[in-house]
Amino acid sequence: MSPDHSPLLIIDGLVKQFGGFRALDGLSFSLAAGEILGLVGPNGSGKTTCINIVSGLYTPDGGSIHFEGRSVAGLPSHRLAHAGINRTFQIPRPFLTLTVRENVDIAIAYGRNRDTRTDTDALLSSLGLLAFADQPAAELNSARQKMLDLARALATGPRLLLVDELAAGLNPAELEHIAAKLKDLACSGIALLVVEHLMGFIGQITDRIVVMNAGKEIFEGSLANAFTNSQVVEVFLGGEDAA
Amino acid sequence: MRHVLLILVPVVATFAILPSVYSNHLLLFNFMIFIMLAQGVNVIYGFTGYLPFGYVGFFGAGAYGFSLMVIHLQAPPLLALPVGAGAAVVLGLFLTPLFRLSGAYFSIANLAAALAVLQVVSNPNLESITKGPYGISLSGVFNPTLAYGTALAVLAATLGLVIYLRNSRFGMALQAIREDPISAGMAGINVVRERIIAWLLSALIAGLAGGVFAWYVSVFYPETVFSGEFTIFAIVFALFGGNATVVGPILGVVILYGLYNAVGISTPQYFQLIYGALIMGLVLFLPNGLVSLLRRWGLNVP
Ligand SMILES: Nc1ncnc2c1ncn2[C@@H]1O[C@H](COP(=O)(O)OP(=O)(O)O)[C@@H](O)[C@H]1O
Ligand SMILES: [Mg+2]
Numbered sequence: 001m002s003p004d005h006s007p008l009l010i011i012d013g014l015v016k017q018f019g020g021f022r023a024l025d026g027l028s029f030s031l032a033a034g035e036i037l038g039l040v041g042p043n044g045s046g047k048t049t050c051i052n053i054v055s056g057l058y059t060p061d062g063g064s065i066h067f068e069g070r071s072v073a074g075l076p077s078h079r080l081a082h083a084g085i086n087r088t089f090q091i092p093r094p095f096l097t098l099t100v101r102e103n104v105d106i107a108i109a110y111g112r113n114r115d116t117r118t119d120t121d122a123l124l125s126s127l128g129l130l131a132f133a134d135q136p137a138a139e140l141n142s143a144r145q146k147m148l149d150l151a152r153a154l155a156t157g158p159r160l161l162l163v164d165e166l167a168a169g170l171n172p173a174e175l176e177h178i179a180a181k182l183k184d185l186a187c188s189g190i191a192l193l194v195v196e197h198l199m200g201f202i203g204q205i206t207d208r209i210v211v212m213n214a215g216k217e218i219f220e221g222s223l224a225n226a227f228t229n230s231q232v233v234e235v236f237l238g239g240e241d242a243a
Numbered sequence: 244m245r246h247v248l249l250i251l252v253p254v255v256a257t258f259a260i261l262p263s264v265y266s267n268h269l270l271l272f273n274f275m276i277f278i279m280l281a282q283g284v285n286v287i288y289g290f291t292g293y294l295p296f297g298y299v300g301f302f303g304a305g306a307y308g309f310s311l312m313v314i315h316l317q318a319p320p321l322l323a324l325p326v327g328a329g330a331a332v333v334l335g336l337f338l339t340p341l342f343r344l345s346g347a348y349f350s351i352a353n354l355a356a357a358l359a360v361l362q363v364v365s366n367p368n369l370e371s372i373t374k375g376p377y378g379i380s381l382s383g384v385f386n387p388t389l390a391y392g393t394a395l396a397v398l399a400a401t402l403g404l405v406i407y408l409r410n411s412r413f414g415m416a417l418q419a420i421r422e423d424p425i426s427a428g429m430a431g432i433n434v435v436r437e438r439i440i441a442w443l444l445s446a447l448i449a450g451l452a453g454g455v456f457a458w459y460v461s462v463f464y465p466e467t468v469f470s471g472e473f474t475i476f477a478i479v480f481a482l483f484g485g486n487a488t489v490v491g492p493i494l495g496v497v498i499l500y501g502l503y504n505a506v507g508i509s510t511p512q513y514f515q516l517i518y519g520a521l522i523m524g525l526v527l528f529l530p531n532g533l534v535s536l537l538r539r540w541g542l543n544v545p
Contacts, residue, residue, distance in 0.1 A: 057425060076435075077428030086429060095422035098415070106419050109412040110431035156431055 008033045008191045015062030023049045025215035036192045038202040041212035047195040051162045055087045056080045082112045086158035090165045092145035094137035101133040104155045111156025127151050163194045167201045179205050246545050251402040275394050276452050277500050279401045280477035281492035283448035289486025291441050292421035296350040297357030299473040301331040301446040305453025306468035310379045320384050324454045331450025335443045365465035378464035390459040397451045405489050417441050479518045482525040485534025489545050
């Protein structure tokens with residue numbers, strides 16, 4: 001994260017409208033290789049929408065996205081996957097009737113991973129899925145389906161990984177394991193954008209967070225400093241009953 | 244390769260040998276046509292999840308493409324067949340915008356498109372080109388033996404294609420698209436392109452089937468080759484047997500079309516009713532067909 005490094009991902013003034021409603025209203029931040037950035041904010045503040053745009057599900061209505069120096073806004077998902085951007089889903093989306101192994105094989109076959117040594121079994125094993133390799137993905141519980149989402153994303157060899165509420169619903173041991181896993185990925189040079197509600201988890205793995213409210217960034221800095229910021233405190237506590 | 248030996252060769256050999264021991268060649272021919280069509284439905288529905296209620300449009304386009312080549316250009320049948328099937332592929336290309344629709348909307352729009360093509364073909368004002376509602380007669384090229392042999396080749400090619408899909412990464416990608424197009428995109432699959440390729444392959448199968456059908460029967464009306472019965476039968480056979488497998492649609496045709504010919508010919512209206520109900524029942528309760536029952540008993544079905 002040396003300052004002379006130009007960031008891997010630069011998002012500037014991103015706008016997304018659904019009908020008359022602005023889900024993103026000029027969001028800007030950047031992310032360096034090897035960095036884990038936490039994206040937090042109340043429900044409906046636009047976190048998933050941001051990930052959906054960066055991963056090509058939606059086209060933006062304004063603003064720019066640069067990845068490794070080139071504009072990628074509006075490219076279809078498969079081209080972004082080839083370029084080195086991948087993600088997990090808040091509600092996991094495996095290929096249900098395919099086996100766990102096939103779910104990963106397909107991403108290796110089509111993902112154009114630059115690292116040709118990527119091995120399905122090793123990947124499944126590192127995420128605790130090897131024992132289920134030959135079962136249909138539909139038979140996995142939700143926590144394991146999330147791990148399968150992650151395995152599929154990693155199979156494409158991403159340099160930017162967008163993680164949408166991966167920790168929700170995991171038990172403490174699983175949380176510990178996945179935190180270590182995400183840190184390993186960052187150490188290997190992958191940039192991670194992590195959306196999460198569990199502040200303990202965010203604090204454990206991130207150096208820096210962006211706090212969003214109503215489609216805008218209202219704070220950027222460390223988690224500790226965030227809660228000295230009056231606007232952040234109001235957004236997180238103001239709406240809740242007499243906290 | 245194993246599937247070629249275990250499925251393709253025996254099926255094609257059976258249809259090659261049967262005419263010498265069984266005299267109703269038309270019936271054998273129709274069995275082959277329905278295996279092709281059920282496999283064509285399999286390619287687009289089984290592998291990508293789009294149910295083509297207007298599938299017969301490709302069959303009719305192939306039949307007319309073939310016939311018009313023969314009538315207007317005096318093309319030899321073996322040349323007219325691929326060109327005629329090309330008409331089905333072109334129709335498929337025209338219909339690619341339908342993929343913007345989901346589920347039932349796609350199916351209904353596809354049905355409407357097939358009906359529209361029928362209206363154009365049977366329009367009396369186009370009599371000089373299509374013979375309008377008066378139908379086609381191809382007595383000049385009538386040659387049931389060669390047409391039957393050509394159908395065998397089309398059948399072999401169709402089964403070969405489905406075996407390829409069943410065993411290739413392309414077939415797996417299609418199934419991934421069927422399961423979740425958004426995830427498929429994130430896995431690096433060009434969803435739009437692969438889905439269109441499957442669609443055009445499916446159209447090509449029906450177009451070849453339609454062309455060889457036109458050749459074999461030689462005399463037919465627009466309603467013959469655009470009959471919704473082809474669509475319904477092909478869908479029921481594929482669904483009943485089991486989609487996204489090689490043997491499912493073959494089983495479906497052998498069992499249900501066999502049953503239809505054994506008892507249904509005399510009361511076809513009941514059979515249409517029963518098959519309509521069967522489609523609904525299968526989609527709701529046994530979406531993966533007979534083959535999924537066999538799998539439940541631990542059999543590994545290709
Ligand atoms: N496809 C969509 N169509 C209409 N509204 C949407 C769509 N996706 C998200 N929204 C709206 O945008 C806002 C932000 O949603 P989202 O990005 O999912 O929030 P978060 O992930 O921060 O909880 C919400 O009000 C949501 O209802
Ligand atoms: Mg969300």
